[in-house]
Amino acid sequence: MDCARLWLGLLMPAVAALDFSYHHQPEMEAFLKNVAQNYSSITHLHSIGKSVQGRNLWVLVVGRSPREHRIGIPEFKYVANMHGDEAVGRELLLHLIEYLVTRDGRDPEITNLINSTRIHIMPSMNPDGFEAVVKPDCFYNDGRDNSNLYDLNRNFPDAFELNNVPRQPETVAVMKWLTTETFVLSANLHGGALVASYPFDNGVPATGTLYSRSLTPDDDVFQYLANTYASRNPDMKRNSCRIKTGFSNGIVNGYSWYPLKGGMQDYNYIWAQCFEITLELSCCKYPRKEKLPSFWKDNKDSLIEYIKQVHIGVKGQVFDQNETPLSNVTVEVQDRKHICPYRTNKFGEYYLLLLPGSYVIEVTVPGHGPHLTKVTIPPKSQNFSALKKDILLPFRGQLDHISESNPLCPRIPLYSELQGHSAATKPSLFLFLVTLFHILFK
């Protein structure tokens, strides 16, 4: 018996299988530190700040170069438990971490993913809220808000109307984190419903609110991303919570479900150039721990497949005539311009998530006319890389002036500038009723 265990111990990866139970801050920290130590070449553990009560906001990075960005390797992230009582996502991300690190070098799919992607995982954005849950319940708990009683998913700057709430330490930490990396794709894990919800969560008539929805110029991509997740999760696809919501195929536009101000996904898309969707993973916000194995089983494939989508579309660097990479230049696809134009990072890189098809990329350097490049994204491949397209500009970049190139962005609310804007529309009576039912979820 002992001998067999020793033998097994030698064959198995250095991991004490993570149990299916809820891990409070000390256990979660111990697990993350253990992983960071045992798998130090592919992981990097760091705290992006502290909660109101001083708990660390941990992020574990998994990748071949976990400590720093490499040119051509896109940055991906998952954030869970921003509502402290929505506990399933927190545990799923711990299991995802274990799954990734123990399969590296054994499972070709995971090895490819780790080789080609830098994956940032934040199991809890609201650790104080999680600890504040006294008696776990499916619907009503303490702990949704942070310990100053602010809902963190209403706490971000809003592009469509002024969001005049004091910004919380957890929110500030995330906003700062978003400026330190060029995140490309993200999801934000919640509970209390079963659906993949995509931007916008707020809107104005120019984004479609007169038709009870609010869509981005990248709506095709967002629907595809939400479908990628929902179609692999049997219960989400069937929309199988008891309260019926009429989602089709388990996806919904955030605004058409119910509008909200100050949400994290709109902030990511508008200000951080990062496509983010909101995943509602369980009808019950804080189910019994005995249910966790089946949540892991239902979400594992979706979680992995969703990460891979960071490799759709086109990526590359923008260079001037001297082959100097140009940062802060605008790189946008014609007919899908962003309110805050997407710009190259400090390495001159751009990443644009696009479905297969032909597009015109428009690069703009202040003082020069737009530079157009035609690209054709081939049908989906299992390549673990977007189409690579470097862009060479036929002049010398004027680096000193480039930082001034985005005057529109700091202005809030941004969308009031859009044509067709009138006084903020009120949601219809139907939406109001739906809101009453669901305001407590995302």
Ligand SMILES: *[C@@H]1O[C@H](CO)[C@@H](O)[C@H](O)[C@H]1NC(C)=O
């Ligand atoms: C890390 O390695 C130690 C020693 O082999 C082991 O006891 C521990 O369970 C491992 N933990 C994880 C999370 O891999």
Ligand SMILES: *[C@@H]1O[C@H](CO)[C@@H](O)[C@H](O)[C@H]1NC(C)=O
């Ligand atoms: C992944 O990267 C490692 C280390 O650079 C390399 O040895 C391995 O061949 C790569 N594997 C795949 C599947 O690309």
Ligand SMILES: *[C@@H]1O[C@H](CO)[C@@H](O)[C@H](O)[C@H]1NC(C)=O
């Ligand atoms: C496959 O990956 C390479 C980079 O490794 C890239 O240059 C190429 O465009 C990719 N092909 C497709 C079809 O996306």
Ligand SMILES: *[C@@H]1O[C@H](CO)[C@@H](O)[C@H](O)[C@H]1NC(C)=O
């Ligand atoms: C790019 O823009 C950022 C922020 O606007 C600024 O801090 C940085 O200096 C700019 N870099 C260049 C090379 O213009």
Ligand SMILES: [Zn+2]
């Ligand atoms: Zn939530």
